[in-house]
Amino acid sequence: MTSKSDTIATTSNEKLVIAIDAMGGDHGPRVTVPGVAQALKREAGTHNLHFLLHGDEAQIRPELERHPELKAVATIVHTDQSIAMDEKPAQAIRRKGTSLFNAITSVKTKEARAIVSAGNTGALMAMSRMILKMVAEDLERPAIACGWPNSGGMGTVLDVGANVTSDAHQLIEFAIMGAAFHRAVRGVQNPKIGILNVGSEDVKGHEEVREAHRLLREGGFGLNYYGFVEGDDLFSGKVDVVVTDGFTGNIALKTAEGAARFIKSLLRDAFKSSPFAMFGALLASSALKVMAKRVDPGASNGGPLLGLKGIVIKSHGGAEAWAFSNAVSVAVSLAASSYEDDIKTALAHLSEAMPPVPDPASATGKHKVVAPEAGLAVEGTKVS
Amino acid sequence: MTSKSDTIATTSNEKLVIAIDAMGGDHGPRVTVPGVAQALKREAGTHNLHFLLHGDEAQIRPELERHPELKAVATIVHTDQSIAMDEKPAQAIRRKGTSLFNAITSVKTKEARAIVSAGNTGALMAMSRMILKMVAEDLERPAIACGWPNSGGMGTVLDVGANVTSDAHQLIEFAIMGAAFHRAVRGVQNPKIGILNVGSEDVKGHEEVREAHRLLREGGFGLNYYGFVEGDDLFSGKVDVVVTDGFTGNIALKTAEGAARFIKSLLRDAFKSSPFAMFGALLASSALKVMAKRVDPGASNGGPLLGLKGIVIKSHGGAEAWAFSNAVSVAVSLAASSYEDDIKTALAHLSEAMPPVPDPASATGKHKVVAPEAGLAVEGTKVS
Incomplete structure (x- = not known):
C-alpha cells in the first residue's frame, strides 16, 4: 500500500537517504563509518540506500576509503563542530552547525528520511524536539522505545526513559506509536499490546493505567490490545509491545540489565x-x-525517539560497529515503511475520539516535573 | 541495649513465641511443620523458641510426630477453618476463627511476638491491618520488603507491591522501616539507603522522589542516606536498602525474576x-x-509486612520446607531485635519534624487509587 503524503513507503528503486551523525558516540567515525558500511551490506539487496555523513571530513574520509561500497553511496557533509558526550543539552542546542544539528536539520529539510546518532541523548532529544517538533500537542517529549529479547524473539518496550509520568492519553499514544514501530521494524502485522501493571485484573494499579486499559479495551483504536501484563511478561513474549511510563520503563530496563x-x-x-x-x-x-548473542544489548541497538515529526534513532554511545549497524537498520526499516503515515492517521483518530488534556502537568494524578530536563533518564548514557 | 516497652529485644533465655499459620500456602502442614523444624534447628542455639501452630490438629499432629525437637516446643492451636489461596480478601477477613485469623490475633494479644504465613497475601494483608492496625496514620497499608541478592550479599528492597503510589513522607517511612528491618535481619548496623530513580542527579525523577531525596539529605532522620540509585544498582550492592513505591518496586521485582x-x-x-x-x-x-542457590528465591524467602503494629512475615505460597524455614528465621530475627522500638522512635521523630498529609489520596501529585484493594499487587501470589 502506498500512501500519498510526503512520508510514503519507499519501493526498492526509490532512493532512501539516511543522515548519520558521524561524530556522535564514544568512538566517532572509527565506529560509525564501518557500522554504516555493515548496515549497507545487510540492506542493499532490499533498498536503494544513500547516506549523508555529517561531521569532520578529515576524520570521516580515511574511514570511508576503507569501505568502497559505502563510499559510492555516501556524501560527507563537513562541519568541524560536534557535541561532547557530557555537554549539557541546554548548551548544545544553542550551537548551530554541529554534526548533530546538521544531521537532524537534513531530516527537517527532507534531504534525509531518518537520522541516526550515538551521541549525547539529552542533546539529541532536545535538538530533535526543537528542530522537528512533536506530532501531538500533549506529548511533551519523545518516548524512547527499545528492543527487548523475549522467548518469542524480540519485543518492543516504551517509554524507557523520556517521560517521567504519563496520563492515560499519553499511554495510548505510546501504544499506537509502539505498534507502528514494531510492525515496521519487526514485521509483525498486528502486534499484541500490553500495559505494564502490578497485576492483570482491571482494578489493579493506579488511575492512569486503569483508564488507558479501559479505553483500549472499549475503543481499541485499531490496536490488538491484550490487556495488563506484569514485569516478568517483558520476557515471556505474551505480548509484542509493552507500554509504560518512562519512569517505570527506565527502571525495568536497568533492572533487567543489572540482572543479566x-x-x-x-x-x-x-x-x-x-x-x-x-x-x-x-x-x-x-x-x-550463541546464548550471549541472544541477550547482547547490541542486537537490539537502535532506540527510536517516537512522537517526533521525523525518524530519529538513538544508538548506544558505546556501541561498536556491529551494534551501530543494527541502529542504522532500524532507521532503514522505519524510513522504508508507512510508519509515519500510520501513526499520523492513528493519532488523528485518537485526537478526535479523545482530545488530549491541554496542560499535561496539571492533569489529574500526574507527578509534577519541575526542571525542564528532569525527566530525561538517559541523558548522555546508553538507551537500551 | 534493652528497651523498656513491651516490644523489648529478647535475651537468649527469654521465651520467644512465634505464631505459624500452619494451613497457609500451597502445601499446608506438610511443608510448614518441617519448615518450622528446620528453622528451630538453625535458631535454637541463639534463642529460646516456642511455636504456636495454628490449624487443623488432625493434619498437623502426624507431621509434628516426625519432628520430636519441634514437638517439645510447639503448641497446636486447633481450628478446622482455613482460607483458600484464591479466596477474596474481603470475604476471608469476615471469617473469624480461621488459622490465619487466630495466628494474627495471637500477636495482637501478645501470646506471640510474630506471625508467619504462606497463605493468601491479600487476606494476610487485610486481616493484619484490621487486627493489628498501622503504626503511622498516613500509611494506608503495609509495605512489603523483600530480600534481594546483590554483589555484596543480600539487600532489602521495599515496597514491592502493597502501595501503588507513595508520597515523599511515605517514602521516608519506608526508608526508616527498611533500615530497621535490614539491621535486625542482616546484622548491618547502619545500612546505606538509596531511593530508586531514573538517574542520580538531584533534578531527575518526579516530585515525590525528589522531595524525599531532599529531606533525607537535609534531615537525615538518623539514616545513612546515600542518594538516588538506578535499576541496575538493585544488584550492584552500592546500597543495602532500596526504597521505592509499590508500583515500581513490584515491576522491578517481577522484571528481575523474569530476567533470571x-x-x-x-x-x-x-x-x-x-x-x-x-x-x-x-x-x-x-x-x-552453588550459583543457582545464590539466586534461589527461597534463600530470600520471608517478606515482612512493614508498618503494622506487630511483626507479620509473608512466605511464598509455593515455598518448600527450606524456603519456609528462611521465612521463620526472618520472623525470629525481627522478633528478637529492637526493630519495633527502633521504628516507633524513628517514626515519632519523623512525625514531629514533618507531620504527615492527613489524606494521602488528595496529596499533590499522587495517583488516585479508587478500588480499596487496587494497590495490592501480590494478592494470592508469591511476594518475592
Whole structure:
C-alpha cells in the first residue's frame, strides 16, 4: 500500500537517504563509518540506500576509503563542530552547525528520511524536539522505545526513559506509536499490546493505567490490545509491545540489565571455581556464545525517539560497529515503511475520539516535573 | 541495649513465641511443620523458641510426630477453618476463627511476638491491618520488603507491591522501616539507603522522589542516606536498602525474576545444543548448583509486612520446607531485635519534624487509587 503524503513507503528503486551523525558516540567515525558500511551490506539487496555523513571530513574520509561500497553511496557533509558526550543539552542546542544539528536539520529539510546518532541523548532529544517538533500537542517529549529479547524473539518496550509520568492519553499514544514501530521494524502485522501493571485484573494499579486499559479495551483504536501484563511478561513474549511510563520503563530496563550482568558474573565465578567447571565451560563455550548473542544489548541497538515529526534513532554511545549497524537498520526499516503515515492517521483518530488534556502537568494524578530536563533518564548514557 | 516497652529485644533465655499459620500456602502442614523444624534447628542455639501452630490438629499432629525437637516446643492451636489461596480478601477477613485469623490475633494479644504465613497475601494483608492496625496514620497499608541478592550479599528492597503510589513522607517511612528491618535481619548496623530513580542527579525523577531525596539529605532522620540509585544498582550492592513505591518496586521485582528465568532457559537450551555442551554442563554442574542457590528465591524467602503494629512475615505460597524455614528465621530475627522500638522512635521523630498529609489520596501529585484493594499487587501470589 502506498500512501500519498510526503512520508510514503519507499519501493526498492526509490532512493532512501539516511543522515548519520558521524561524530556522535564514544568512538566517532572509527565506529560509525564501518557500522554504516555493515548496515549497507545487510540492506542493499532490499533498498536503494544513500547516506549523508555529517561531521569532520578529515576524520570521516580515511574511514570511508576503507569501505568502497559505502563510499559510492555516501556524501560527507563537513562541519568541524560536534557535541561532547557530557555537554549539557541546554548548551548544545544553542550551537548551530554541529554534526548533530546538521544531521537532524537534513531530516527537517527532507534531504534525509531518518537520522541516526550515538551521541549525547539529552542533546539529541532536545535538538530533535526543537528542530522537528512533536506530532501531538500533549506529548511533551519523545518516548524512547527499545528492543527487548523475549522467548518469542524480540519485543518492543516504551517509554524507557523520556517521560517521567504519563496520563492515560499519553499511554495510548505510546501504544499506537509502539505498534507502528514494531510492525515496521519487526514485521509483525498486528502486534499484541500490553500495559505494564502490578497485576492483570482491571482494578489493579493506579488511575492512569486503569483508564488507558479501559479505553483500549472499549475503543481499541485499531490496536490488538491484550490487556495488563506484569514485569516478568517483558520476557515471556505474551505480548509484542509493552507500554509504560518512562519512569517505570527506565527502571525495568536497568533492572533487567543489572540482572543479566549479575547472573553473568555469578556464572563466570561458577566456571572459575574448579578445574572441572573450567573444562566444562570450555566444552560449552560455543553454545554459551550463541546464548550471549541472544541477550547482547547490541542486537537490539537502535532506540527510536517516537512522537517526533521525523525518524530519529538513538544508538548506544558505546556501541561498536556491529551494534551501530543494527541502529542504522532500524532507521532503514522505519524510513522504508508507512510508519509515519500510520501513526499520523492513528493519532488523528485518537485526537478526535479523545482530545488530549491541554496542560499535561496539571492533569489529574500526574507527578509534577519541575526542571525542564528532569525527566530525561538517559541523558548522555546508553538507551537500551 | 534493652528497651523498656513491651516490644523489648529478647535475651537468649527469654521465651520467644512465634505464631505459624500452619494451613497457609500451597502445601499446608506438610511443608510448614518441617519448615518450622528446620528453622528451630538453625535458631535454637541463639534463642529460646516456642511455636504456636495454628490449624487443623488432625493434619498437623502426624507431621509434628516426625519432628520430636519441634514437638517439645510447639503448641497446636486447633481450628478446622482455613482460607483458600484464591479466596477474596474481603470475604476471608469476615471469617473469624480461621488459622490465619487466630495466628494474627495471637500477636495482637501478645501470646506471640510474630506471625508467619504462606497463605493468601491479600487476606494476610487485610486481616493484619484490621487486627493489628498501622503504626503511622498516613500509611494506608503495609509495605512489603523483600530480600534481594546483590554483589555484596543480600539487600532489602521495599515496597514491592502493597502501595501503588507513595508520597515523599511515605517514602521516608519506608526508608526508616527498611533500615530497621535490614539491621535486625542482616546484622548491618547502619545500612546505606538509596531511593530508586531514573538517574542520580538531584533534578531527575518526579516530585515525590525528589522531595524525599531532599529531606533525607537535609534531615537525615538518623539514616545513612546515600542518594538516588538506578535499576541496575538493585544488584550492584552500592546500597543495602532500596526504597521505592509499590508500583515500581513490584515491576522491578517481577522484571528481575523474569530476567533470571529467561536467562536460565537460554542457558538450558545452550547446554542441550550439542554433546560437547552437555558434557561441559555435567562437569560444571556442582558449580552451577552453588550459583543457582545464590539466586534461589527461597534463600530470600520471608517478606515482612512493614508498618503494622506487630511483626507479620509473608512466605511464598509455593515455598518448600527450606524456603519456609528462611521465612521463620526472618520472623525470629525481627522478633528478637529492637526493630519495633527502633521504628516507633524513628517514626515519632519523623512525625514531629514533618507531620504527615492527613489524606494521602488528595496529596499533590499522587495517583488516585479508587478500588480499596487496587494497590495490592501480590494478592494470592508469591511476594518475592
